[in-house]
Amino acid sequence: MLIDINELKTRDGPLLIEKNFSEGELDMASDVSMLRQPVHSQLQLSLVGEQIHVKGVVGANLELTCSRCLKSFERSIEKNFELDYRPDPMVEEEGEEFSLAYTDLDVGFYRDQKLDVSALVAEQVVLEVPMKPVCHGDCKGLCDQCGADLNEKGCDCQPGSLDPRLAVLADLKKKISES
Numbered sequence: 001m002l003i004d005i006n007e008l009k010t011r012d013g014p015l016l017i018e019k020n021f022s023e024g025e026l027d028m029a030s031d032v033s034m035l036r037q038p039v040h041s042q043l044q045l046s047l048v049g050e051q052i053h054v055k056g057v058v059g060a061n062l063e064l065t066c067s068r069c070l071k072s073f074e075r076s077i078e079k080n081f082e083l084d085y086r087p088d089p090m091v092e093e094e095g096e097e098f099s100l101a102y103t104d105l106d107v108g109f110y111r112d113q114k115l116d117v118s119a120l121v122a123e124q125v126v127l128e129v130p131m132k133p134v135c136h137g138d139c140k141g142l143c144d145q146c147g148a149d150l151n152e153k154g155c156d157c158q159p160g161s162l163d164p165r166l167a168v169l170a171d172l173k174k175k176i177s178e179s
């Protein structure tokens with residue numbers, strides 16, 4: 001969804017957008033999450049000079065995979081944000097010096113007089129996806145030896161002990177070296 005800057009210029013007040021974005025409309029570059037339902041967004045776009053100020057909220061229901069127990073779980077997010085978009089400096093006239101803070105997350109750029117609102121919303125959602133999602137803060141994860149889900153049942157593995165199959169090999173190796 002592209003918003004033409006000229007449309008903002010002709011308005012007296014800010015442009016209000018309320019829209020649900022489906023997963024297909026949002027190019028979610030994250031493979032760790034899926035949308036359970038469309039992302040709900042409310043955006044307010046106002047033009048300050050050539051800069052677009054966006055104030056909004058996005059709400060989404062994500063399906064994440066726990067990095068400890070590998071089960072999928074649902075997490076809903078709701079995020080308020082304020083961002084500024086400037087004309088992309090790459091399309092400005094040559095020879096002009098720009099000292100823009102590229103690392104500033106609160107400043108984005110728009111190109112060809114258009115702001116890509118879908119990309120903006122997708123970005124806000126992706127920012128809320130944790131690097132290592134965890135289903136519960138106290139998720140015990142899987143036993144790294146037998147693979148049992150330690151949230152459901154314990155196992156008899158000792159920390160640092162060998163897999164029984166490996167123990168047989170270790171035993172054999174010992175016998176060989178002794179003979």
Ligand SMILES: [Zn+2]
Nearest residue numbers: 066069135139
């Ligand atoms: Zn878990």
Ligand SMILES: [Zn+2]
Nearest residue numbers: 143146155157
């Ligand atoms: Zn185990």
